[in-house]
Amino acid sequence: MGLELSGVTVRYGATEAVSEVDLSVADGEVLALLGPSGCGKSTLLRAVAGLERPNAGQVRWDGTDLSGVAVHRRGFGLVFQDGQLFPHRDVAANVAFGLRMHGVDRAARSRRVDELLELVGLDGYQQRRVTELSGGEQQRVALARALAPAPRLLLLDEPLSALDRVLREQLAVDLAGLLRQTGTTALVVTHDHDEAFTLADRVALMQAGRIRQVGPPDEVWRRPADEEVAGFLGCTTFVPGTASDGVVSSVLGAVDLPGTADGSVRLGLRANALRADTEGSVRGEVVQRLHRRDHARLLVRLDVVASPVEAVAPVVGPPGTGDHVHLVLDPDGVAVIHPSFVDSRP
Amino acid sequence: MSARALGLLGLALLPLVFLGLFFAWPVASILGLGLRDGGVLDVLTSADTWRLVGFTVGQAAAATAVAVLAGMPLAYVLARCALPGMGLLRVLIVVPFVLPTVVVGLAFRALLPDGGVLSIVLANAFFNVAVVARTVGGLWAHTDRRAEEAARALGASRWRAFTSVVLPAIAPAIGSAAAVVFLFCATSFGVVLMLGGARFRTLETEIYLRTVELFDLPGAAALSVLQVAAVLAVLVIGAVARRRRETALALRRSVETARRPVGGEWAVVAAACLVLVGLMVPVIGLVARSLSGGVDGYLALAGQGDSNTLQVPALETVQNSLRAATDATLLAMALGVTSAVVLSQVRRGRRVLGEALDVALMVPLGVSAVTVGFGYLITLGDLPVLVPLAQALVITPLIVRTVLPVLRAIDERLRQAAGTLGANPLRVWREVDLALAGRSLVAAAGFGYVVALGEFGATSFLARPEAPTLPVAIGRLISRPGVLNNQMAYAACVLLMLVTVAAVVVIERLRTTAVGEF
Numbered sequence: 001m002g003l004e005l006s007g008v009t010v011r012y013g014a015t016e017a018v019s020e021v022d023l024s025v026a027d028g029e030v031l032a033l034l035g036p037s038g039c040g041k042s043t044l045l046r047a048v049a050g051l052e053r054p055n056a057g058q059v060r061w062d063g064t065d066l067s068g069v070a071v072h073r074r075g076f077g078l079v080f081q082d083g084q085l086f087p088h089r090d091v092a093a094n095v096a097f098g099l100r101m102h103g104v105d106r107a108a109r110s111r112r113v114d115e116l117l118e119l120v121g122l123d124g125y126q127q128r129r130v131t132e133l134s135g136g137e138q139q140r141v142a143l144a145r146a147l148a149p150a151p152r153l154l155l156l157d158e159p160l161s162a163l164d165r166v167l168r169e170q171l172a173v174d175l176a177g178l179l180r181q182t183g184t185t186a187l188v189v190t191h192d193h194d195e196a197f198t199l200a201d202r203v204a205l206m207q208a209g210r211i212r213q214v215g216p217p218d219e220v221w222r223r224p225a226d227e228e229v230a231g232f233l234g235c236t237t238f239v240p241g242t243a244s245d246g247v248v249s250s251v252l253g254a255v256d257l258p259g260t261a262d263g264s265v266r267l268g269l270r271a272n273a274l275r276a277d278t279e280g281s282v283r284g285e286v287v288q289r290l291h292r293r294d295h296a297r298l299l300v301r302l303d304v305v306a307s308p309v310e311a312v313a314p315v316v317g318p319p320g321t322g323d324h325v326h327l328v329l330d331p332d333g334v335a336v337i338h339p340s341f342v343d344s345r346p
Numbered sequence: 347m348s349a350r351a352l353g354l355l356g357l358a359l360l361p362l363v364f365l366g367l368f369f370a371w372p373v374a375s376i377l378g379l380g381l382r383d384g385g386v387l388d389v390l391t392s393a394d395t396w397r398l399v400g401f402t403v404g405q406a407a408a409a410t411a412v413a414v415l416a417g418m419p420l421a422y423v424l425a426r427c428a429l430p431g432m433g434l435l436r437v438l439i440v441v442p443f444v445l446p447t448v449v450v451g452l453a454f455r456a457l458l459p460d461g462g463v464l465s466i467v468l469a470n471a472f473f474n475v476a477v478v479a480r481t482v483g484g485l486w487a488h489t490d491r492r493a494e495e496a497a498r499a500l501g502a503s504r505w506r507a508f509t510s511v512v513l514p515a516i517a518p519a520i521g522s523a524a525a526v527v528f529l530f531c532a533t534s535f536g537v538v539l540m541l542g543g544a545r546f547r548t549l550e551t552e553i554y555l556r557t558v559e560l561f562d563l564p565g566a567a568a569l570s571v572l573q574v575a576a577v578l579a580v581l582v583i584g585a586v587a588r589r590r591r592e593t594a595l596a597l598r599r600s601v602e603t604a605r606r607p608v609g610g611e612w613a614v615v616a617a618a619c620l621v622l623v624g625l626m627v628p629v630i631g632l633v634a635r636s637l638s639g640g641v642d643g644y645l646a647l648a649g650q651g652d653s654n655t656l657q658v659p660a661l662e663t664v665q666n667s668l669r670a671a672t673d674a675t676l677l678a679m680a681l682g683v684t685s686a687v688v689l690s691q692v693r694r695g696r697r698v699l700g701e702a703l704d705v706a707l708m709v710p711l712g713v714s715a716v717t718v719g720f721g722y723l724i725t726l727g728d729l730p731v732l733v734p735l736a737q738a739l740v741i742t743p744l745i746v747r748t749v750l751p752v753l754r755a756i757d758e759r760l761r762q763a764a765g766t767l768g769a770n771p772l773r774v775w776r777e778v779d780l781a782l783a784g785r786s787l788v789a790a791a792g793f794g795y796v797v798a799l800g801e802f803g804a805t806s807f808l809a810r811p812e813a814p815t816l817p818v819a820i821g822r823l824i825s826r827p828g829v830l831n832n833q834m835a836y837a838a839c840v841l842l843m844l845v846t847v848a849a850v851v852v853i854e855r856l857r858t859t860a861v862g863e864f
Binding site: 050088 | 767774
């Protein structure tokens, strides 16, 4: 059964941080709560942990209402963005803290600490001071600490946001593997799509205190509920299109999008939806060219669309600023928005 | 109301009940006693009264200005300079603050025999330089140096960067320190009594004189009412300044901000050295004076002075002092720590509640010790433990001010992490708060102990003649004629000072953070 939220509302004075949220996390599932900063996702997480009292609605675990259950009795682990390790204790004592609170004896504690430190790749760090660890190491210790008492649910509040990019990507992969390996039920709050899609079985999109869409990562990515959601997921240009037999045609050409229901749709274009290609049917003029990590990002003025659109080109070679360029639609960068989309709320 | 809020309220009851019983009731009684007989209006409309108020405020303002001016270079050095001997500096500047008022009074009398207003102002300032240096320095050390560097990079001179960037940032601390110092100076008793005699009187000493020597209770009560009103006003101003200080800061670790001074900064260091020398002169003068007649004064401490000025040998009073201070410290720790816990836990939405408790705890500092002492006599006179109770009242605010910043500095999420790992609220307190603030608790206790040891105002009223504390004995020795009495008084002062310094050294070793206020 796992975690169920129904009609959860949290208000701070006159502002409503979380509005009537319904959500469920099944046993063993990892759900990512994705949204821009200030959308209320951390507040929702805190309400689940018991650190915030909802003004309305229910938080249930396996059907039992948790409103009267104090934080320390919920059995939910919590990992903060910046670790929040106990500065006066060494690594082993930090990891053992929860076990100590649950009355686990010394020998069993020590075994469990070793086991977890090995799991997070910090074997041999037992006696290290936590203040001497790097950010990534601190976050691994925080994870081990939260996992040690085998929580029913693991809550992760922007667990990787404080780390630099390379470390973040590495740790996201490690964390995803670890959550699968231990079969942990988890709720991850993040503002980073990559992180959400790497970690989660399902993604819940939150904006302005409300859940806008819930679904598997690829579905949310490819079929956002509306333009606002699509905008948050990286779509910068929207054009109307008509779907027929899995092919959507628009002013920018036709593109294969199997599974799209027939009828009129809107296409949300990410930067990589348009690719420089001499065979391309759309013609435009490059207004700006920027180097990104593994491609060149173009800003192209088209005749058929009012504002300039983004497109990608190989890092080496033309076109440069001022050049004319041919573009082709790439289905990988296109999201489909059905006008009458009925969102799949749980 | 949640269980947590109820628990906090329960905790808050302990200090509140104590304050009600051992502060509000005695003070209200003495005020009531005075006001009942009428004649208050006469006192309040008399020109003498307002001359008194004028002198009280004037000398306090002057002393506050001197203390702030002298404290700023020290604050700068404490906060920004990485120089050898900083530990010693910290110890030295805090010594004057915890010196018993009698000792300071005596020291300035030895230094400026003709005394007068100047010696009163200097002595009061001498006391409080440490408050300014530590309060302002504590904040200064934790403000980001880069804002200043940005101003310099934008073309501001060193002085301009100070006045336009640094000063606004530390202004709340200066304001809050000035308010506290003003309070201390306006209600200072021992110093003014010793240096001003009958010539220069403040509200505080006038209340004492009217109560003890003229038996003019209505007059004393009227003056007390006036004093309490003024004190409350200053406290509220201080609380407002503090609130701004705690909300508007991006604090950094102090190590990042301290470095070796360069160029013009050495001038400030020199100024700080000058202030330090100024602070040490009375202390050294006192030691020299105590040794001027050889060690006779010290040897005489075993006895009772010329023609038995004391009812017991002076050394026995040391025991009395230690015992009373121990009891007072234990009591004050119980009160102060519970108060600090409540204050640190009061959420932002209920700040007003916290401020109210905060101010309530500070009021005893500002109300005439004489009023409190006399109030004790008429309400609780039969209790055998009046001295420790009165001393606890005086030192509790200091303990709160030492512990509270440390508790507030603990990230709330650390407590939440402990909670989600299965620790109940009490366990969270033990495992997180107590573990992290433990050293500062010990430091606070030591600090309170030293101040209790030197407390003079209320104690002089309440200590029975056959069981005086050391400061009371010094006060008595100095007020009676006799060369030996004089020498004994100075020797006893040095003794008291040594105990004080030893305690301060221990406290400094235990300090973990410089954010505390005193």
